[in-house]
Amino acid sequence: MNEIKELTDLVLRFRDERNWAQFHNPKDLAISLVLEASELLEHFQWKNGDEVAHHIEAHKDRIGEELADVLYWVLLLSHDLDLDIIEAFKAKMEGNARKYPVDKARGRHEKYTELHGL
Ligand SMILES: [Mg+2]
Structure with a gap:
């Protein structure tokens, strides 16, 4: 069993034990995903470079919890x-590799449209 399947089974068991599927629809799941991503952002809001580094050091466990919340959704x-x-992730990464070929993108931060002169 791959680990993604294993984690998905954990999520489904958690939901099913609570009979929460009745509340779930794609819109609200997508909203929940973004809300958890926003909770991740709160760790960095209003902090400068040094403060971010110190916050990460001090709160890596809580940051990990927010990343886990995002993954859950x-x-x-x-x-x-x-x-x-x-498969979606692999396809996306292949697309990213086409958008950002190493010979054009290495060491650069421009969006692919800039790299390709689009
Ligand atoms: Mg959270």
């Missing part, structure tokens, strides 16, 4: 949409 939404997130 990614896994659940992927499941409910019957979407293979592993």
Whole structure:
């Protein structure tokens, strides 16, 4: 069993034990995903470079919890949409590699449209 499947099964068991699927629809799952991503952002809001570094050092566990919350909703939404997130991720990475070829993008931060003169 791959680890994504294993984690998805954990998420589904958690939901099913609480009978929460009745409250779930793609819109609200997507909203939940963004809300958790926003909670991640709160760790960095209003902090400068040094403060960010110190905050990460002091609160890596809490940052990890927010990343886990994001992953929870990614896994659940992927499941409910019957979407293979592993295949979607691989396809996206292949697309990213085409958008950002190493010979053009290495060491540069411009968006792909800039790199390709689009
Ligand atoms: Mg959270």
